[in-house]
Amino acid sequence: MMKREVAWRVFAAEYNSSSMEMKGEEERAPSYIITPLGALINRLFVIGVMTDVENMGTTEEPMWRGRISDPTGTFYVSAGQYQPEAALAMSKIKPPAFIAVIGKSRTYSPEEGTIYVSIRPERIAAVDERMRDHWVLETCKLTLERISALEDALEMETPSAEEMVKLGHGKSLAEGVVKSLPHYQGLELDRYRTMVVDALRYLIPEYRIEAEVPQSVAEVPEEIEEEEKEDIDKEEKVLGIIDKLDKKGKGAPWDEIVEETGKSGIDKSELEELTNSLLDKGLIYEPVLGKMKRI
Amino acid sequence: MEKEELAPHVSEISRVLKGKVEESEIWKELDTYLNHYRVSLETAKRGIVKKFGGDPSALMIGTRKPIQQLGLNEQSVDILAKVITVNEKDIEVDGKQKSILYGIIGDDSGTIPYTAWEADRYPLRRGEVVLIRNAYTKEWGGQPQVNLGTRASIEQQPEESVKLPEGMPRAFPDAGEVKISDLQENMGGVTVTARILSLEKREVDVSGEKRIVHSGILADETGKVQFSAWYDFELKPNDLITIRGAYVRSWRGIPQLNFGERSQVTRTNIKFPSGADLAKPKTRSIGDLERIGGGIDVLVRGTVVEVRKGSGLIFRCPECNRVVQKSSCRVHGSVQAQPDLRIKAVVDDGIATMTAVISRKLTESIMRMSLEESMRLAKEAMDPNVILEKIDEKLFAQPIELEGNVTSDEYGLMMIVSSARVSVPEVRNEAGALLNQLEESE
Numbered sequence: 091m092m093k094r095e096v097a098w099r100v101f102a103a104e105y106n107s108s109s110m111e112m113k114g115e116e117e118r119a120p121s122y123i124i125t126p127l128g129a130l131i132n133r134l135f136v137i138g139v140m141t142d143v144e145n146m147g148t149t150e151e152p153m154w155r156g157r158i159s160d161p162t163g164t165f166y167v168s169a170g171q172y173q174p175e176a177a178l179a180m181s182k183i184k185p186p187a188f189i190a191v192i193g194k195s196r197t198y199s200p201e202e203g204t205i206y207v208s209i210r211p212e213r214i215a216a217v218d219e220r221m222r223d224h225w226v227l228e229t230c231k232l233t234l235e236r237i238s239a240l241e242d243a244l245e246m247e248t249p250s251a252e253e254m255v256k257l258g259h260g261k262s263l264a265e266g267v268v269k270s271l272p273h274y275q276g277l278e279l280d281r282y283r284t285m286v287v288d289a290l291r292y293l294i295p296e297y298r299i300e301a302e303v304p305q306s307v308a309e310v311p312e313e314i315e316e317e318e319k320e321d322i323d324k325e326e327k328v329l330g331i332i333d334k335l336d337k338k339g340k341g342a343p344w345d346e347i348v349e350e351t352g353k354s355g356i357d358k359s360e361l362e363e364l365t366n367s368l369l370d371k372g373l374i375y376e377p378v379l380g381k382m383k384r385i
Numbered sequence: 386m387e388k389e390e391l392a393p394h395v396s397e398i399s400r401v402l403k404g405k406v407e408e409s410e411i412w413k414e415l416d417t418y419l420n421h422y423r424v425s426l427e428t429a430k431r432g433i434v435k436k437f438g439g440d441p442s443a444l445m446i447g448t449r450k451p452i453q454q455l456g457l458n459e460q461s462v463d464i465l466a467k468v469i470t471v472n473e474k475d476i477e478v479d480g481k482q483k484s485i486l487y488g489i490i491g492d493d494s495g496t497i498p499y500t501a502w503e504a505d506r507y508p509l510r511r512g513e514v515v516l517i518r519n520a521y522t523k524e525w526g527g528q529p530q531v532n533l534g535t536r537a538s539i540e541q542q543p544e545e546s547v548k549l550p551e552g553m554p555r556a557f558p559d560a561g562e563v564k565i566s567d568l569q570e571n572m573g574g575v576t577v578t579a580r581i582l583s584l585e586k587r588e589v590d591v592s593g594e595k596r597i598v599h600s601g602i603l604a605d606e607t608g609k610v611q612f613s614a615w616y617d618f619e620l621k622p623n624d625l626i627t628i629r630g631a632y633v634r635s636w637r638g639i640p641q642l643n644f645g646e647r648s649q650v651t652r653t654n655i656k657f658p659s660g661a662d663l664a665k666p667k668t669r670s671i672g673d674l675e676r677i678g679g680g681i682d683v684l685v686r687g688t689v690v691e692v693r694k695g696s697g698l699i700f701r702c703p704e705c706n707r708v709v710q711k712s713s714c715r716v717h718g719s720v721q722a723q724p725d726l727r728i729k730a731v732v733d734d735g736i737a738t739m740t741a742v743i744s745r746k747l748t749e750s751i752m753r754m755s756l757e758e759s760m761r762l763a764k765e766a767m768d769p770n771v772i773l774e775k776i777d778e779k780l781f782a783q784p785i786e787l788e789g790n791v792t793s794d795e796y797g798l799m800m801i802v803s804s805a806r807v808s809v810p811e812v813r814n815e816a817g818a819l820l821n822q823l824e825e826s827e
Binding site: 093094095096097098099135137190192212213215217220221223224226227228229230231232234235260263283286287290291293294295 | 672688690691731733734735736737738778781782783784796797809810812813815816817819820823824
């Protein structure tokens with residue numbers, strides 16, 4: 091019997107940047123997605139916000155698709171008739187909702203050289219915000235571990251999994267890093283480090299809105315600071331309005347938002363900027379075209 | 386000489402003779418040379434090859450190897466070494482008394498224990514340098530041991546032909562000072578400083594011989610380990626001791642420390658955690674346990690990624706405790722099955738994974754539901770699976786903290802859980818600390 095595959099914790103941004111696959115050669119041998127940071131993923135565990143879920147198939151042959159967002163991006167999840175339990179669970183989810191998924195890595199390659207990754211869930215369940223936050227922290231720590239493994243590998247003349255294990259890295263990470271390194275040329279580790287920093291800030295309430303404010307506020311001319319603050323105040327206002335207009339829980343209609351914010355002196359183009367910023371921060375989303383909803 | 390010991394030589398002769406002569410023929414010849422003419426194995430091999438028109442120089446005349454390169458199962462090997470210790474011992478073989486020699490030999494690459502199975506044939510003396518021909522090695526405690534069987538021979542060599550490095554002698558490649566959490570199967574020459582947490586005296590049967598063993602649990606700040614002392618060192622509970630020359634064996638992946646007559650035990654008086662401090666389980670990562678193979682009384686943190694089938698309300702055979710389906714035990718047939726509760730959960734920390742087995746009592750307290758209550762619920766639903774579903778609902782994706790003993794086999798790690806805590810840790814402070822750390826290093 092084969093040993094159980096570990097459930098990797100990766101952020102969506104890392105997972106979705108994967109362009110490398112390792113197919114099992116023998117029958118029933120597991121396949122893996124190798125991420126830029128060397129995670130060798132056959133199975134993964136994600137907690138995030140399910141922002142939409144839809145049956146793309148038929149009632150007889152359902153194919154449920156959903157999006158789960160984390161602080162860095164979006165995971166795509168799909169479950170069909172061969173995952174009856176997960177499909178049933180997905181059909182019952184009312185987005186937005188905190189969701190935990192354990193599943194297998196899947197790839198879709200519409201043309202040579204292009205790979206889209208998704209998750210085929212084995213089990214999917216509603217969880218709470220605290221569990222999501224815990225997942226984010228754990229994923230930060232494990233991402234940092236991968237970054238440090240890559241740094242160690244970059245120091246080596248000819249990186250080998252054996253040497254990596256001697257440095258204290260796990261066996262499959264060691265193997266993954268050695269494989270990923272030649273594939274992902276010109277990898278910017280700093281980008282991933284910044285991603286972790288942003289994700290950590292996401293966990294600390296004081297940063298939640300201020301995250302967009304330049305870090306060294308003192309160096310910023312006063313007017314700009316004022317403007318930034320004003321923007322944030324306005325964002326808060328827009329959020330409040332979206333909340334208020336979302337009477338049926340299906341989102342606030344765009345036209346009504348424009349009308350309502352106009353009364354507060356926010357014109358349409360400014361409103362668009364503000365909602366874009368809110369979308370970027372993951373505070374709102376578009377459940378259907380023309381509607382905005384708070385997460 | 387044993388037949389299996391001779392077999393490689395027969396195939397070697399056959400190889401040199403390019404298969405011109407049947408192996409059965411070679412066996413017969415070898416038997417004649419060795420047992421009738423009583424010549425050495427080397428002479429016999431050369432003689433046979435020559436007799437059949439082969440080239441004797443094509444024979445590998447016992448490969449000579451430095452001690453460090455000796456494998457666990459050398460069939461015939463030559464060793465040039467210095468005799469470091471010689472001990473004589475009487476043993477009984479097939480009802481006959483027989484004297485053997487054992488001790489340690491060494492060269493510049495290392496040292497190794499040896500046994501010479503016929504004392505009178507091998508005039509080994511301490512400090513002498515000898516060329517041992519046609520020795521074989523056997524595995525003992527994961528390390529090779531040199532054996533001098535009936536066909537081995539020794540030749541004295543000038544004393545200066547082997548120089549031992551400084552710091553010799555040592556019986557095994559020395560693992561040296563090791564913390565308990567780093568003990569691994571087959572380590573030898575281990576030095577451990579630890580406190581005795583518990584101790585008992587047992588009588589065990591070692592190949593027909595009754596022996597007293599003092600066993601118990603030792604602990605340092607990294608964890609606990611079971612030990613067996615095969616000699617009476619007059620150990621007492623709570624003693625703080627340094628053991629030198631111990632070795633490690635594993636049971637289902639759990640390392641166990643052994644020491645005996647040839648080991649040294651000294652009391653030390655250094656600053657060391659108290660017995661009460663040491664009694665608390667120490668945190669270990671699942672990956673670490675996977676590398677070592679297991680451990681006793683460890684604390685593990687992870688997330689429940691699956692509640693396995695076979696969790697929840699189960700029924701057991703009253704005879705053999707096996708889980709039964711439909712009141713029918715596959716050994717005892719139709720039985721009055723006894724209800725039980727348990728959880729088998731897969732716990733994963735993103736690096737490694739293990740199965741945790743949680744017994745009835747703990748299951749009842751985690752689920753805040755007694756066995757009777759779960760029986761009632763199952764009856765109501767007319768389906769015992771409702772309990773499995775409830776457990777899954779409660780535990781899936783939950784961070785969990787477990788204490789217990791971890792064993793391993795070909796399916797991976799398994800913990801028999803003695804204590805469990807299901808709770809989501811507060812993340813803010815840790816996230817803040819990690820953030821500061823990252824910003825400082827920028």
